[in-house]
Amino acid sequence: MTEARVSVVVYSPANMNAIDGSSVWVQTVTLALAEVPTVDVSLLLSHEVVSGRLLDPLISHPGVNVVDPFSEGWKRGLTSLSVDEAAGILAGKLPADVVVVRGSAAARRLANEPSLQGKLWPYLTDIPQHVLDLDAASRDLFREVMAASPLILCQTEELRTFLEGCHPEVAGKGWLLPPTIPEGVQPNHLSAPSKTDLRLCYSGKFARLWNTYEMCDLPARLSERGIDAGLTMVGDKINRDPDRPEYVGKMKSRLEKSPGVDWVGGVSRERSIELMSQAHVGLSWRSPELDDSLELSTKLLEYCAAGTPPLLNRTEMHERVFGSDYPLFVSTEEDVIDSLVDLAGDPDLYATALRSISDIARAYTLESTAARLASLVDGQFPHVLRDPDPEFDVEVGGEAPDLVEALNRSPTLSVRHEPTNAGDHHVIRIRARPTSSDAGSHHLVYLPFGGDGADSPGTNDTIVVPGSSTKRQLVSGFDVDAERVVTIPEPVDEADTQRAKTGNARFHIAWFVSASTGSGEIEQVAELIGQLRRHDPRLILFLADDGIDDYSSLLRSGLLELLEQAGPGGVVFEGRPFGLSGWLRKIGFVISFQADPDSRTATAMASGAVPVILREPEEESWYGDRWSHGSIAGMADHVISLARDGTAWSRDSESARVEAAAIFGRDAVAERWLSLIRTLA
Amino acid sequence: MRRVVVAVLRRVAPSVRRFRSLVSRSASQPPTIEPGAQPISWPGGPLSPALRTILVELSVPPARASDQALVGYISHPLGVIEVDWRLDLFPNTVVPILETARPDVLVIDASAALAGSPWAGSGSEIDPKRTWDLVEAIRTCRRLEIPTVFRWDVPTHRVPMLRRVAETCDVVVAAEPGLGSDQLPLLPHQDAAGDEALQLGRLTGVGKLAGIGGGGS
Numbered sequence: 001m002t003e004a005r006v007s008v009v010v011y012s013p014a015n016m017n018a019i020d021g022s023s024v025w026v027q028t029v030t031l032a033l034a035e036v037p038t039v040d041v042s043l044l045l046s047h048e049v050v051s052g053r054l055l056d057p058l059i060s061h062p063g064v065n066v067v068d069p070f071s072e073g074w075k076r077g078l079t080s081l082s083v084d085e086a087a088g089i090l091a092g093k094l095p096a097d098v099v100v101v102r103g104s105a106a107a108r109r110l111a112n113e114p115s116l117q118g119k120l121w122p123y124l125t126d127i128p129q130h131v132l133d134l135d136a137a138s139r140d141l142f143r144e145v146m147a148a149s150p151l152i153l154c155q156t157e158e159l160r161t162f163l164e165g166c167h168p169e170v171a172g173k174g175w176l177l178p179p180t181i182p183e184g185v186q187p188n189h190l191s192a193p194s195k196t197d198l199r200l201c202y203s204g205k206f207a208r209l210w211n212t213y214e215m216c217d218l219p220a221r222l223s224e225r226g227i228d229a230g231l232t233m234v235g236d237k238i239n240r241d242p243d244r245p246e247y248v249g250k251m252k253s254r255l256e257k258s259p260g261v262d263w264v265g266g267v268s269r270e271r272s273i274e275l276m277s278q279a280h281v282g283l284s285w286r287s288p289e290l291d292d293s294l295e296l297s298t299k300l301l302e303y304c305a306a307g308t309p310p311l312l313n314r315t316e317m318h319e320r321v322f323g324s325d326y327p328l329f330v331s332t333e334e335d336v337i338d339s340l341v342d343l344a345g346d347p348d349l350y351a352t353a354l355r356s357i358s359d360i361a362r363a364y365t366l367e368s369t370a371a372r373l374a375s376l377v378d379g380q381f382p383h384v385l386r387d388p389d390p391e392f393d394v395e396v397g398g399e400a401p402d403l404v405e406a407l408n409r410s411p412t413l414s415v416r417h418e419p420t421n422a423g424d425h426h427v428i429r430i431r432a433r434p435t436s437s438d439a440g441s442h443h444l445v446y447l448p449f450g451g452d453g454a455d456s457p458g459t460n461d462t463i464v465v466p467g468s469s470t471k472r473q474l475v476s477g478f479d480v481d482a483e484r485v486v487t488i489p490e491p492v493d494e495a496d497t498q499r500a501k502t503g504n505a506r507f508h509i510a511w512f513v514s515a516s517t518g519s520g521e522i523e524q525v526a527e528l529i530g531q532l533r534r535h536d537p538r539l540i541l542f543l544a545d546d547g548i549d550d551y552s553s554l555l556r557s558g559l560l561e562l563l564e565q566a567g568p569g570g571v572v573f574e575g576r577p578f579g580l581s582g583w584l585r586k587i588g589f590v591i592s593f594q595a596d597p598d599s600r601t602a603t604a605m606a607s608g609a610v611p612v613i614l615r616e617p618e619e620e621s622w623y624g625d626r627w628s629h630g631s632i633a634g635m636a637d638h639v640i641s642l643a644r645d646g647t648a649w650s651r652d653s654e655s656a657r658v659e660a661a662a663i664f665g666r667d668a669v670a671e672r673w674l675s676l677i678r679t680l681a
Numbered sequence: 682m683r684r685v686v687v688a689v690l691r692r693v694a695p696s697v698r699r700f701r702s703l704v705s706r707s708a709s710q711p712p713t714i715e716p717g718a719q720p721i722s723w724p725g726g727p728l729s730p731a732l733r734t735i736l737v738e739l740s741v742p743p744a745r746a747s748d749q750a751l752v753g754y755i756s757h758p759l760g761v762i763e764v765d766w767r768l769d770l771f772p773n774t775v776v777p778i779l780e781t782a783r784p785d786v787l788v789i790d791a792s793a794a795l796a797g798s799p800w801a802g803s804g805s806e807i808d809p810k811r812t813w814d815l816v817e818a819i820r821t822c823r824r825l826e827i828p829t830v831f832r833w834d835v836p837t838h839r840v841p842m843l844r845r846v847a848e849t850c851d852v853v854v855a856a857e858p859g860l861g862s863d864q865l866p867l868l869p870h871q872d873a874a875g876d877e878a879l880q881l882g883r884l885t886g887v888g889k890l891a892g893i894g895g896g897g898s
Contacts, residue, residue, distance in 0.1 A: 131812045132845055136721050162806035168724050288862070292841035294806055314838045316805060331838075332863075502807055504796030537758040538797025551732035559732075563739060569758065569771045569799040573732065575725055586802050 006381050008033055011044045011086055012102035017051040027054045028180040034063035035370035038377055038384040042067050048079040053268050083109045091115040104141055111148035120149040129294045142167040153177040157499055158317055159294040164579025171578040175376055179298040180369040187307025188277035192347035196228045201279035203234035203272045204299050206251050208241045209287040213251055214333055219260025221337055227344050234275050236266030277306035284312040285336050291315050305361035309353035326356045382408035390414035392677055393435055398428040406491035406666040410674050432677045442680040448490055466490050467596025468620035486676055489622050490599045491669040494661040496581045497607040506588035506649040507538040512600045514546050519557035521593045524632055530565030531636040544574045589639055595621040606660035608653040622663050723813050728773055736774045741781050750889035753784035757792040764878040771799050772814045779821045785887045787822045788830045794840040804840025812842050819849055828885035832868055833861030852884045
């Protein structure tokens with residue numbers, strides 16, 4: 001690794017001479033990486049160059065190194081590079097800190113290359129996206145690929161949540177990389193459509209499930225309703241349909257012969273968007289069989305960038321992007337006709353649709369993708385942001401990856417992690433030494449789990465604990481001088497928790513238990529859930545544990561009573577959710593009976609789950625007073641009132657999210673540690 | 682502990698016309714349910730045996746007379762069809778309860794996947810494990826030769842992952858015209874035609890269901 005630079009190679013078996021989803025993705029990701037100040041990006045081609053339609057912008061870009069193994073003489077004979085050959089080049093002639101790889105077969109092959117371990121950033125779309133499609137082969141794929149990959153790039157939140165929920169190897173490693181639209185697209189605001197002028201456009205592949213065959217009927221059908229409409233069809237790829245061998249011929253005939261249809265064939269991406277912008281409406285109406293897709297169509301975003309409202313299926317994902325009140329959601333062909341007839345006669349409806357799409361494209365620009373990638377690179381390679389003259393050298397001894405990640409957020413700390421250099425169990429030893437003086441090191445002991453090991457610190461060490469009740473136990477139980485004990489909360493990766501909640505998450509309550517959860521707490525939860533369920537049977541307790549194999553002791557401690565109080569279906573046991581942030585998307589509340597937050601409860605709060613805490617009013621806590629209650633009845637009243645009022649719940653959810661980031665977020669926690677270390681110095 | 686909800690059948694007036702189409706639909710072969718090429722188990726391990734035993738004990742219905750029909754039911758707390766003997770099924774125990782209680786039919790409401798239900802998230806990407814639980818329930822019924830009925834009572838786009846799951850059931854019906862897909866046979870809530878148990882019996886060919894009526898026990 002060169003100093004303060006990260007070398008990234010983008011590789012895909014996609015043919016960059018052809019324009020399709022894969023090659024366009026490779027182009028845009030490479031261009032976005034070139035905009036990241038700390039990155040040197042190369043693109044390893046897999047096919048001999050015969051067309052510059054996609055490659056010219058890359059070749060001419062000063063920040064992109066296009067590596068052509070054919071002109072380099074690394075590849076002779078055939079016009080394409082095999083994945084094995086690519087693996088050889090990446091392992092030898094083209095070393096990199098990161099290899100962004102698209103496609104499961106390529107990712108799997110590279111994952112088996114010893115020199116690429118820990119360097120892969122895979123982007124996979126050719127994978128099962130429904131539980132009915134999961135099989136042993138797909139499990140093996142993720143096991144192998146993720147063993148070599150610190151993260152996986154996902155196009156949508158839906159895909160990330162699904163993969164993290166299916167594959168334990170993916171959990172916590174999903175990073176969003178939404179589709180990107182080209183730079184410089186200016187929306188072309190046409191005058192509103194009318195009965196004598198309704199221009200439609202479709203761009204993309206022609207395929208049965210994409211309803212392109214039916215689309216060719218639209219001008220004729222609209223004519224029957226008194227609308228003079230024209231349809232521009234853009235693209236030259238007609239997909240074969242195994243169930244209907246005649247499809248290709250029939251589709252082509254439709255494109256060529258349908259009245260009112262102008263088939264322009266394949267064009268560059270820029271020309272395609274230009275043609276979109278000359279239409280009133282973009283067509284993205286598909287078979288309902290695609291409604292469970294976890295991918296967002298880049299074409300949809302291009303319609304928005306072109307200023308052309310798309311007609312599209314109503315799905316949860318589309319509602320998230322376009323808003324549930326977007327006026328051009330359709331399902332059947334009759335809906336399509338009716339919507340277009342309405343649009344041709346109602347300029348206000350068209351204006352509403354235009355307003356709805358005006359801001360959508362801004363979230364998917366090259367600039368925003370580059371910003372996401374920059375954040376990703378900074379997180380993965382903290383040294384690139386580090387001050388060249390750090391204030392302190394910090395050594396962390398013991399298993400404390402979350403703390404190390406938080407400390408790495410501070411550019412003035414040079415952090416070294418020695419996982420094996422631990423003290424006793426659950427004791428993290430930290431040594432901080434100023435770099436600018438000969439002063440000796442300062443020793444700190446971090447006890448993230450409280451009293452365990454409290455008797456082992458040296459007499460002069462400063463002890464850091466996550467909360468004030470732990471501090472109190474330490475002082476009273478181990479006779480530790482209170483002046484030596486400092487409270488700093490455990491850090492939470494708040495960026496990972498920023499995921500949209502599902503609709504009506506406010507009916508779902510999380511409770512985190514461990515094998516040591518006491519009978520008193522279980523009895524309190526039993527009372528609470530009993531009160532809640534008597535009021536509203538939709539209030540469900542989702543009980544997550546930390547990997548408990550045997551619930552016998554919890555059952556003896558009152559869990560049975562809890563189940564009785566909750567009634568049938570009132571409690572769902574989730575085990576240990578392996579994609580915690582994804583799982584939290586459905587959680588509206590988190591309950592706790594401890595004044596000191598544990599990391600899972602804090603993570604839930606950072607996700608926007610409203611914390612409902614039982615604690616004594618005088619007890620110090622990181623939780624603000626608004627989340628704390630003095631009785632079970634108070635907790636129940638609060639949950640019931642917010643479950644009844646979705647707006648109030650949303651407001652509190654957002655407040656919880658903001659407050660958690662300010663207290664438990666990595667930056668906030670790093671700042672506390674830096675202040676402490678400076679104080680000691 | 683008894684966990685059977687008993688409801689009183691109020692109306693017995695089935696519509697013959699409506700069920701002609703149901704019978705023809707139910708005669709068709711549902712698609713395969715086996716996931717992927719090779720069957721797999723869900724990662725993360727099973728529920729704690731002690732907990733599972735307790736949960737099953739809490740859920741198994743009491744013994745019933747041999748001519749009494751039992752409907753296994755996966756539903757939302759606020760949306761229920763009315764049948765005499767209903768066995769509510771929940772994610773953690775659905776398979777052992779099906780194996781133990783052997784209901785005469787399994788009915789799955791699409792709305793079970795909505796928020797406010799223990800099955801929440803099974804209709805979307807949010808909770809693949811819960812979708813998997815549903816698939817396991819249907820597979821268990823297939824193995825035990827228990828007919829399965831999927832009832833669309835919410836639009837497909839609200840629970841998109843259930844579309845393919847529904848296709849693996851023996852019978853697919855709609856609570857209202859237009860739900861699920863065009864022209865599905867109807868099995869509405871408390872419809873004027875009313876006797877859901879009787880309708881289920883006709884749909885699935887389960888004689889005990891078709892024969893029961895009157896008050897619950």
